[in-house]
Amino acid sequence: MSGDASANFDEMYDANGNVRPAYEDYCEWYDEQDRTILRRKHEEAESFFRRTGITFNVYGQDDAEERLIPFDPVPRIITASEWRRLSRGIEQRVRALNAFLHDLYHRQEIIRSGRVPEWLLHGNEAFLPHMSGFTPPGNVYTHITGIDLVRTGKDDFMVLEDNARTPSGVSYMLENRETMMAMFPELFTRVSVAPVSNYPRRLARSLAACPPPAFDGSNGRKPVVAVLTPGIYNSAYYEHAFLADQMGAELVEGTDLRVIDGRVQMRTTLGFTPIDVIYRRVDDEYLDPLTFNPDSVLGVPGIMDVYRAGGITIANAPGTGVADDKALYSFMPEIVEFYTGEKPLLPNVxxxxxxxxxxxxxxxxxxxxxxxxxxxxxxxxxxxxxxxxxxxxxxxxxxxxxxxxxxxxxxxxLSLSTCPIFTKKGLAPRHVDLRPFALMSPNGIDITPGGLTRVALKRGSLVVNSSQGGGTKDSWVLEE
Structure with a gap:
């Protein structure tokens, strides 16, 4: 594909320049707006993001260590019927990924069958022998999964990659929606959009449904959940703090935790108190210096021993990074069929x-x-x-x-689809992808409607990552 956006599927306009049904109500509203006011509100949104601290860090660039993620106020809109189809495909894929990880760390039936070659594991830095023979609480490996989707036609959605290790970006999904509702409240009275603001509550509920065997809830006590962050210099620190606050969970660093009496406990003003579930945003290598990298100061010495003994739940489970391997991704059609008995509902690239x-x-x-x-x-x-x-x-x-x-x-x-962004000269098409977020617990899989739309703000660019100059949009799923 060349950089010419006109050769791509435009999600707002058809080939004749007519507005597609999903965008009709939005375009009717947009045509009524004063462009000067829209530009001012766009500037206000960027100012709000900066005041709130909605930024990310760029490693290796001293002059631009912290950046604002550009926000575009034109929503990316998905119809209810499109979302139903996507949800079924996402759920199928997440189930298959979780079953694959369990198999990989136990009998490796898929390798014995010849559907996935053994060489994928040899030398794979994401495969953790320490997890072999161990089943996480509730048999859940992928508590939070981000499935990156791209669109190339009216009914053509494909999975670009899977994010099962520590998927990020959900805080931007939530802040984008809150910002849109604050800037254009009247718009949401004209267009019925599925809510996303309850994601933190759903995440907290999903994590609490996976307590470790050592947890005693007989007295009505609920599992204690904490978010483990590498600290303020991590690129996604804003998200760690945001989610902990929204969930009502503790935000902790490795130095706040220690192993006492076979439990992971956090320091409080009243002494140490046990934690039941850790939503970790620290990579495997740094999680436990006694098991992995001995130089790590980000993790908790001995946490893997407590984990394997049933004293703590770690989300996502260590070793899930195997599923992020792009060579393994190429075998996902076989993996989905092997564990579900079904053809993939969402194809690979x-x-x-x-x-x-x-x-x-x-x-x-x-x-x-x-x-x-x-x-x-x-x-x-x-x-x-x-x-x-x-x-x-x-x-x-x-x-x-x-x-x-x-x-x-x-x-x-790929000829990625385009959505309009708001520019000084009006609406202009730019390439987008979509990262929906799926939560898994023993109670099932919960998929937030929409997800994070990332947009390549440079004309013709196919790279949507924020670290490469991309921005984000609010993602709307229309309600019936």
Missing amino acids: ETWRCMEPDSLAYVLDNIEDLVIKEVHGSGGYGMLIGPTSSKREIAKFTAKLRANPHNYIAQPT
């Missing part, structure tokens, strides 16, 4: 595994037309978009591919 000689040869021959990604990459880093890259960039990436093909996968350059 075609993917070439560069560690396979035939695939590598194809990728090298067609690199100018493909997107190349690191198998453990995230945030838009370490990738090449062939059609928008220079000959020098392609030559450097070709050398990387030849030197370490196991580290890369390749995909076609």
Whole structure:
């Protein structure tokens, strides 16, 4: 695909320039608005985000360590029927991922069957032998999952990647909605939009439904939930603090916790008190210096021993990062079918595994037309978009591919759908993706309507990540 947005599916307008049904009420409202007032409200929203601290950190850039995530006030709108179909596909995928993780750390039936090759685990840094033979409380590995979706046509939604380790971005979903409702309250009286503000309560309820075996609720006591953050310098610290506050949970760092009498306990003004469930936003490597990285000061020494002994629930479970592996992603159709007995409701993007000689040869021959990604990459880093890259960039990436093909996968350059953003000259199309959030507990899977829409603010750009200059939008799911 070239950078020409006109070649893509536009979610607001059809090929004849007519407004699609999902946007009719919004466009009717928009046409009535004074553009000067809209521009002023857009500026007010950015000022609010800065005052509130809705920022993220950029690593390795001293002059721009903390940035504001750009917010676009034109919502991305999904119909109720479209969302029903997406929800079914997301639920199916999350169930399959959770079943796959359980199998991977137990009998590995899917590998024995030959549906997934054993080499995917050999040398996979996200696979944790410490989890082998252990079943997390409630048999839940993926308490919170973010499924990244892209759209290429009217009925064509695909999964771009799975985020089962520590998916982020939900705070921006919530703040985007709150900001829109504060700026344009009359708009929500004209358009019936499914609410998202109850996500923190649903998250707290879902986590509390997964207490560890050591938890004693006989006296009516509810599980104590805490959010474990690496600290204020983490790129998603705002989100950690926001969710802890909204859930009514404690926000803790590793230095606030210690293992006492076989339980993980947090320091309070009255001494130490046990925690039952930890929603950790610390990566596996730093979670326990006695088990993983001995130099880590972010985690809790001994927490893995307590976990395996049934004294604490960790969400998401250690070792879930295997599901984020982009080489493994290419086997998700087989994984879904193996564990659900059904064909995937949401297809994958075609993917070439560069560690396979035939695939590598194809990728090298067609690199100018493909997107190349690191198998453990995230945030838009370490990738090449062939059609928008220079000959020098392609030559450097070709050398990387030849030197370490196991580290890369390749995909076609998709014609991502576009949604309008608000500019000084009016509405202009930009490429978007969508990250819905699914909560899993023994009681079932709960999917918040909509999710986080990320938008590439640069004309023609396909990279929506905030770290690469992207912004966010409010995502609306229309109610019946």
